[in-house]
Amino acid sequence: MTLLSAVGQFGLFLARSIFIPWKLRQTGKRVIDQIFEIGIGSLPMVLFMAIFVGLTTAIQTSYQMIGTVPKYFLGIAISRMILIEFGPVFTAFVVAGRSASAMAAEIGTMRVTEQIDALEMMAINPYRYLNLPRILGTLIALPVLVVFTELIAIISSILTSIYLLKVPFTDLNYGLIHHFRFNDLAGGLVKALFFALLIATSGCFFGFYASGGAKGVGKAVTRAVVTSLILIFAFDFINALLFFR
Amino acid sequence: MIRIHEVHKNFGNHIVLNGISFEVTDNEIVVILGPSGTGKTVLLKIIAGLIKPDSGSIFFDGKALDQMVPDEIYELRKQIGFVFQGSALFDSLTVYENIGIAIEEHTNWKRGKKQERIKQILEIIGMPNKHRLRPKDLSGGMMKLVGIGRALALDPPYLFYDEPTVGLDPIMKSRITELIITFRDRYQKSGIVVTHDLESAQLIGSKLYMLKSGKIQKISTIAKEKYE
Numbered sequence: 369m370t371l372l373s374a375v376g377q378f379g380l381f382l383a384r385s386i387f388i389p390w391k392l393r394q395t396g397k398r399v400i401d402q403i404f405e406i407g408i409g410s411l412p413m414v415l416f417m418a419i420f421v422g423l424t425t426a427i428q429t430s431y432q433m434i435g436t437v438p439k440y441f442l443g444i445a446i447s448r449m450i451l452i453e454f455g456p457v458f459t460a461f462v463v464a465g466r467s468a469s470a471m472a473a474e475i476g477t478m479r480v481t482e483q484i485d486a487l488e489m490m491a492i493n494p495y496r497y498l499n500l501p502r503i504l505g506t507l508i509a510l511p512v513l514v515v516f517t518e519l520i521a522i523i524s525s526i527l528t529s530i531y532l533l534k535v536p537f538t539d540l541n542y543g544l545i546h547h548f549r550f551n552d553l554a555g556g557l558v559k560a561l562f563f564a565l566l567i568a569t570s571g572c573f574f575g576f577y578a579s580g581g582a583k584g585v586g587k588a589v590t591r592a593v594v595t596s597l598i599l600i601f602a603f604d605f606i607n608a609l610l611f612f613r
Numbered sequence: 614m615i616r617i618h619e620v621h622k623n624f625g626n627h628i629v630l631n632g633i634s635f636e637v638t639d640n641e642i643v644v645i646l647g648p649s650g651t652g653k654t655v656l657l658k659i660i661a662g663l664i665k666p667d668s669g670s671i672f673f674d675g676k677a678l679d680q681m682v683p684d685e686i687y688e689l690r691k692q693i694g695f696v697f698q699g700s701a702l703f704d705s706l707t708v709y710e711n712i713g714i715a716i717e718e719h720t721n722w723k724r725g726k727k728q729e730r731i732k733q734i735l736e737i738i739g740m741p742n743k744h745r746l747r748p749k750d751l752s753g754g755m756m757k758l759v760g761i762g763r764a765l766a767l768d769p770p771y772l773f774y775d776e777p778t779v780g781l782d783p784i785m786k787s788r789i790t791e792l793i794i795t796f797r798d799r800y801q802k803s804g805i806v807v808t809h810d811l812e813s814a815q816l817i818g819s820k821l822y823m824l825k826s827g828k829i830q831k832i833s834t835i836a837k838e839k840y841e
């Protein structure tokens with residue numbers, strides 16, 4: 369399979385999952401289930417990750433800057449890095465690991481046990497029944513999780529800076545508040561929306577085309593996670609190239 | 614009425630179906646017998662439109678399946694209840710929800726009417742008290758029954774059964790055989806049963822065919838004995 373046809377298939381799959389009558393009366397509940405599954409389910413891992421990202425970012429940034437620039441730069445650098453890169457990307461990693469895999473496993477199992485055929489036979493569109501709620505759920509849950517990550521990571525790096533690195537709060541705060549740019553936050557969140565699409569589509573896609581019993585489902589899970597990670601890296605790079613150069 | 618015309622299907626160079634033709638008239642059940650791996654499931658799924666044949670056509674009341682637009686296929690599928698070989702119950706849903714899913718999806722019935730219909734189906738399949746269980750808590754035979762119940766939900770005129778009695782104990786076997794006969798006689802369902810259970814095949818089917826080496830052959834009583 370050439371890269372181009374793979375991208376085409378992937379895009380077509382996404383289009384078929386979204387550009388259908390949503391039937392919100394039946395789909396709504398399933399979307400909410402997914403938001404909880406992805407959002408609440410990822411919270412502990414995201415919290416853990418955010419605390420450590422904050423800690424490490426503060427220490428590393430101050431290490432790179434020490435003695436060369438005024439201390440308030442630490443605040444700027446930390447918030448920029450977290451809002452633009454670390455928040456969206458690391459949160460997407462966590463959700464890719466947790467949810468893309470879960471989606472591929474669930475949908476893949478349904479495929480190999482003929483449950484998707486059963487949906488078709490009952491005239492229930494499996495794209496709408498299975499994929500749409502997962503895609504919408506991720507689109508809603510991931511940006512919320514990203515904001516949560518950013519908040520926790522920034523708090524954690526403030527605390528690290530003050531108590532571990534002994535940077536005065538006023539300096540730090542000056543950097544954080546006066547150089548806060550709404551576009552950094554918004555840009556990170558827009559990125560999160562794209563990551564959400566990539567993660568959910570990978571999870572659903574590989575599950576949907578799973579074949580060959582339990583082993584096939586295992587393969588689908590691996591492929592879903594690997595593909596969503598690769599796509600996150602690639603998209604993030606393209607985004608950086610286009611908007612931050 | 615369903616007419617199957619010259620259906621061919623290969624997987625790679627493995628010829629599974631090599632020109633299959635037969636008819637299912639209204640209020641009739643056609644049974645297709647055949648040893649394991651001859652393509653019974655593939656044939657049934659082709660007739661239901663789940664697998665595309667390499668060539669050949671399926672006609673429902675004169676209308677070719679491959680000429681239908683997606684909306685027509687969806688409408689047709691509401692007319693067909695399909696009982697899967699492995700039951701294919703939705704394992705995240707309860708028995709009650711499994712049976713009710715198509716009703717939930719396709720009708721605007723009031724809650725009371727939905728409940729009444731699902732309860733009626735639970736009675737028909739003889740599982741009135743198991744509606745809260747999930748598929749993982751059911752025996753193989755019970756799963757088959759729920760699969761049958763789910764296929765009945767929208768009261769379709771056609772029922773397709775993929776190995777409805779295989780692998781079950783004699784009591785469950787005769788229970789399911791009787792159900793199929795009841796649907797045929799009391800509710801005027803037509804359909805196709807694929808199986809390698811000759812005993813129930815003879816009770817259920819008005820016509821019996823043997824599928825072997827990609828070909829289908831009507832079997833007479835003598836041939837039936839030979840199969841035994």
Ligand SMILES: Nc1ncnc2c1ncn2[C@@H]1O[C@H](COP(=O)(O)OP(=O)(O)OP(=O)(O)O)[C@@H](O)[C@H]1O
Nearest residue numbers: 624629647648649650651652653654655656698809
């Ligand atoms: N997707 C597929 N790809 C390749 N080969 C397939 C596929 N589906 C079915 N086959 C092959 O087609 C043949 C018929 O399969 P099918 O499942 O229809 O058999 P069956 O008659 O239903 O058997 P059983 O009684 O065991 O259910 C088998 O040899 C199977 O290996």
Ligand SMILES: [Mg+2]
Nearest residue numbers: 653654698775
């Ligand atoms: Mg079979």
